[in-house]
Amino acid sequence: MPSNAKLVFKGKMFEVWQWEQKMFDGSVKIFERLRRQNTALVIATVRDKILILNEQQPDTGMFASLPGGRCDWDEDPLEAAKRELLEETGYESKEWIFLKEQNPVGKMEWTIYTYVARNCVFKQPPKLDAGEKIETRLIEFEEFFMLSDNPLFYEKELVEYLLRVRLDSKKKEEFHNLLFPRK
Amino acid sequence: MPSNAKLVFKGKMFEVWQWEQKMFDGSVKIFERLRRQNTALVIATVRDKILILNEQQPDTGMFASLPGGRCDWDEDPLEAAKRELLEETGYESKEWIFLKEQNPVGKMEWTIYTYVARNCVFKQPPKLDAGEKIETRLIEFEEFFMLSDNPLFYEKELVEYLLRVRLDSKKKEEFHNLLFPRK
Numbered sequence: 001m002p003s004n005a006k007l008v009f010k011g012k013m014f015e016v017w018q019w020e021q022k023m024f025d026g027s028v029k030i031f032e033r034l035r036r037q038n039t040a041l042v043i044a045t046v047r048d049k050i051l052i053l054n055e056q057q058p059d060t061g062m063f064a065s066l067p068g069g070r071c072d073w074d075e076d077p078l079e080a081a082k083r084e085l086l087e088e089t090g091y092e093s094k095e096w097i098f099l100k101e102q103n104p105v106g107k108m109e110w111t112i113y114t115y116v117a118r119n120c121v122f123k124q125p126p127k128l129d130a131g132e133k134i135e136t137r138l139i140e141f142e143e144f145f146m147l148s149d150n151p152l153f154y155e156k157e158l159v160e161y162l163l164r165v166r167l168d169s170k171k172k173e174e175f176h177n178l179l180f181p182r183k
Numbered sequence: 184m185p186s187n188a189k190l191v192f193k194g195k196m197f198e199v200w201q202w203e204q205k206m207f208d209g210s211v212k213i214f215e216r217l218r219r220q221n222t223a224l225v226i227a228t229v230r231d232k233i234l235i236l237n238e239q240q241p242d243t244g245m246f247a248s249l250p251g252g253r254c255d256w257d258e259d260p261l262e263a264a265k266r267e268l269l270e271e272t273g274y275e276s277k278e279w280i281f282l283k284e285q286n287p288v289g290k291m292e293w294t295i296y297t298y299v300a301r302n303c304v305f306k307q308p309p310k311l312d313a314g315e316k317i318e319t320r321l322i323e324f325e326e327f328f329m330l331s332d333n334p335l336f337y338e339k340e341l342v343e344y345l346l347r348v349r350l351d352s353k354k355k356e357e358f359h360n361l362l363f364p365r366k
Contacts, residue, residue, distance in 0.1 A: 002242070009192040009199060012215040013290065016194050021241050023313035031242060032195040034217070058204050059185070059214060105288050106339070107196065130206035156289070163346040 001033060001109060013037075034108040040081035041068035041155060043099065044091060044117040045179050049138035051089060051120065052147070055154070056133040064147060065154035067091075077113035085117060089136050090126045093117035097178065104157040112157050116178060141176060184216060184292060196220075217291040223264035224251035224338060226282065227274060227300040228362050232321035234272060234303065235330070238337070239316040247330060248337035250274075260296035268300060272319045273309045276300035280361065287340040295340050299361060324359060 005019040014036050021031040044051040044067055053065045067088045071080035078096060086092050095118035102112050128134055147153040148162035165171045188202040197219050204214040227234040227250055236248045250271045254263035261279060269275050278301035285295050311317055330336040331345035348354045 008194065011191065011199050012201065012213050014197075014199060014215060014217060016192060016197060016199065018195065023241050024316060025313040027313050029241075029314065030195050032197060034197060058206050058212075104339070105291075106337075130208040130210050131212065133207060154289075156287070160343050160346065163343065163350065167346065167350055 001035065005033065032107070034110075036108065036110045037070040037073060038077055038080075038110065039068060039112045040071055040077045040084060041066050041112060041114045041158065042081050042085045042117050043114065043179070044085060044089070044093065044120045046091065046120050046138055048180060049140065050144045050179070051091065052137050052139055052144070053088065054135045054137055058131055061152075063152045063154045064150060066158070071113075077111075078115065081113070081115045081117070085120070086123065087127045088132070088134055089120075090122055090124050091117075091120040091136075092123045093120045095119055099178075100161065102157060114158065114161075118179065118181075141179070145172075184218065185214075188216065215290070217293075219291065219293045220253040220256060221260055221263075221293065222251060222295045223254055223260045223267060224249050224295060224297045224341065225264050225268045225300050226297065226362070227268060227272070227276065227303045229274065229303050229321055231363060232323065233327045233362070234274065235320050235322055235327070236271065237318045237320055241314055244335075246335045246337045247333060249341070254296075260294075261298065264296070264298045264300070268303070269306065270310045271315070271317055272303075273305055273307050274300075274303040274319075275306050276303045278302055282361075283344065285340060297341065297344075301362065301364075324362070328355075 001017055002019050005017040007015055008018050009016040014034050016032060016034060018030050018032050020028050023029055053067060054062060055065045056062050067085045068081060069084040071077050097116040099114045099116050104112060145162050145166055148159045165175050184200055185202050188200040190198055191201050192199040197217050199215065199217060201213050201215050203211050206212055236250060237245055238248045239245050250268045251264060252267040254260050280299040282297045282299050287295060328345050328349055331342045348358050
């Protein structure tokens with residue numbers, strides 16, 4: 001966000017910021033950008049499977065998703081990832097690996113941090129809030145990639161990554177080794 | 184947008200809407216969604232080439248993009264596509280084909296309509312506004328696909344489509360025939 005940007009509206013989820021921007025002809029216009037809490041996403045493995053969610057929210061039908069959610073303002077995204085994995089699934093891991101970060105939407109300050117959580121073990125029942133209905137499911141490595149063809153897969157920002165891995169057999173092998181390292 | 188949603192903020196580019204949403208346990212929470220003007224995008228061909236832009240805006244460096252822009256509220260997206268192509272490049276076409284529409288961002292009402300404009304001809308000099316610096320460039324079909332690997336390609340929402348076409352040689356041939364039909 002430019003240093004002269006001012007917060008003009010703070011909603012439940014989104015903030016709206018505006019600033020004066022000099023145009024190419026010297027005139028001045030009001031520019032606008034959004035801000036929202038960052039997101040932490042988790043690709044969690046349990047033995048030789050990947051853990052995904054079948055989820056429903058109060059204003060949606062069922063969809064497939066990954067564990068994760070909003071980072072509190074100033075919360076470290078890795079801490080948010082650990083917290084969301086435990087709350088939504090009851091699983092935890094001792095092997096966390098940073099996979100990628102991306103800013104998927106133009107005109108919006110919003111970063112998605114994606115982590116791999118290896119060798120997860122079940123610790124306690126999930127703690128769901130009143131806006132979540134979640135079931136966990138364990139799927140095969142190949143099935144995980146085909147989520148990129150599933151129109152009900154919620155993590156649209158991961159689809160591009162999955163397609164790129166599908167395009168490149170070397171990348172796919174590396175990703176397999178990252179998720180399921182040989183002992 | 185749910186019918187009980189209310190406009191709570193109208194910015195330069197984004198509107199913020201809120202409504203009361205019943206949760207799974209019967210409690211009620213305020214939900215929020217954004218709305219912005221739809222976008223029309225144009226894949227324009229000139230003879231056996233594809234027309235792209237080298238563009239700069241007052242708050243950015245140079246980037247590669249496609250002709251297109253915001254639809255006015257209630258403007259037909261095809262009309263917006265024709266208007267933007269002429270304003271930004273000076274070209275026009277008599278062969279318009281609807282390619283796809285998509286809603287790329289969660290929690291936001293925003294549709295991108297993508298059209299193919301075949302056999303464009305140059306009509307008049309571009310009419311750029313004070314927020315645009317634009318040069319047009321004609322590229323090969325194969326070069327067009329490799330924009331999906333270019334981090335400075337602005338049309339992020341088209342990247343997924345380009346990757347899918349790269350994954351499927353039959354789709355690629357169909358797309359080539361759509362852009363450059365055999366006489």
